[in-house]
Amino acid sequence: MNIVMFEIKSAKFLKGAIGGEGLPQDALPQVAFVGRSNVGKSSVINTLVGMKDLAISSSTPGRTLQLNFFLINEDTYFVDLPGYGYSKQSLKFAEKMRKMIMWYLEQNEKKPKKVILIIDGNVGPTKFDLEMMELLQENKYKIIVVANKMDKVKNSELSKKKKGIIEKLQTENIIYFSAKTKKGKFELLEKIFD
Ligand code: GDP
Numbered sequence: 001m002n003i004v005m006f007e008i009k010s011a012k013f014l015k016g017a018i019g020g021e022g023l024p025q026d027a028l029p030q031v032a033f034v035g036r037s038n039v040g041k042s043s044v045i046n047t048l049v050g051m052k053d054l055a056i057s058s059s060t061p062g063r064t065l066q067l068n069f070f071l072i073n074e075d076t077y078f079v080d081l082p083g084y085g086y087s088k089q090s091l092k093f094a095e096k097m098r099k100m101i102m103w104y105l106e107q108n109e110k111k112p113k114k115v116i117l118i119i120d121g122n123v124g125p126t127k128f129d130l131e132m133m134e135l136l137q138e139n140k141y142k143i144i145v146v147a148n149k150m151d152k153v154k155n156s157e158l159s160k161k162k163k164g165i166i167e168k169l170q171t172e173n174i175i176y177f178s179a180k181t182k183k184g185k186f187e188l189l190e191k192i193f194d
Contacts, residue, residue: 035118037083043179121147
C-alpha cells in the first residue's frame with residue numbers, strides 16, 4: 001500500500017487584505033477557512049501548519065477584520081476569514097465582517113478552490129453555521145466540514161453527536177477534529193491537498 005503523508009513544510013503570514021484591496025494577484029490556489037468566532041478556527045490552522053501562533057485568535061483584537069493570507073509550501077494560500085456570529089461583537093462590527101465574508105465568497109473574482117467550514121463539534125451546527133453552509137452550497141464550493149473540539153465529547157455521546165451533525169448539515173463529508181489532541185490533522189491535510 002502506498003501511504004502518502006501530506007506535510008506542510010513552510011507557512012508564513014503574507015498579508016491582511018480588506019475587501020478587494022491587497023488581495024494577492026497571482027494565480028496560486030486559495031483555501032478558505034470560515035467559522036464562528038471561538039470555534040477554534042485559528043487553532044485548527046495552527047495545528048495544520050504545526051505552529052503555535054501563525055493564525056491569531058478572533059478574541060484578540062488586531063487582525064480580525066481582514067482576510068488574512070498565509071502562504072503555504074510556497075504554492076497555496078490559506079485564507080483566514082473573519083469569525084462571524086459572536087455575541088459580544090457590536091451589531092455594526094458584525095455586519096461589517098459579514099459583508100467582508102460575503103464579498104470574498106460571492107463577488108471576488110479569485111474564488112477559493114475549497115472552503116473549510118469549521119464548527120464546534122461539541123455544540124453542533126448552529127443557525128449561523130447552517131446559514132454559512134447554505135451560502136457555500138449556493139455558490140457551489142467544494143466544502144470540507146471540520147467538527148473541531150471533539151476532545152470535549154464524551155465517548156458515550158460520540159455517535160449521537162456525530163449523527164446530529166450529519167443530520168443538520170445534510171452531509172457525511174465531515175472531519176472530526178481536535179486542535180487540542182491533533183486528531184484528524186492528516187485526514188484534513190489530505191482532503192485539502194488531494
Ligand atoms: P477562533 O476564534 O475561532 O480563532 O478560536 P481560537 O482558536 O482562538 O479558540 C477559541 C478557544 O477554544 C480557545 O480557548 C482555544 O484554546 C479553544 N480550542 C480551540 N480548539 C480546541 C479544541 O480542539 N479542543 C478544546 N478543548 N479547545 C479548543
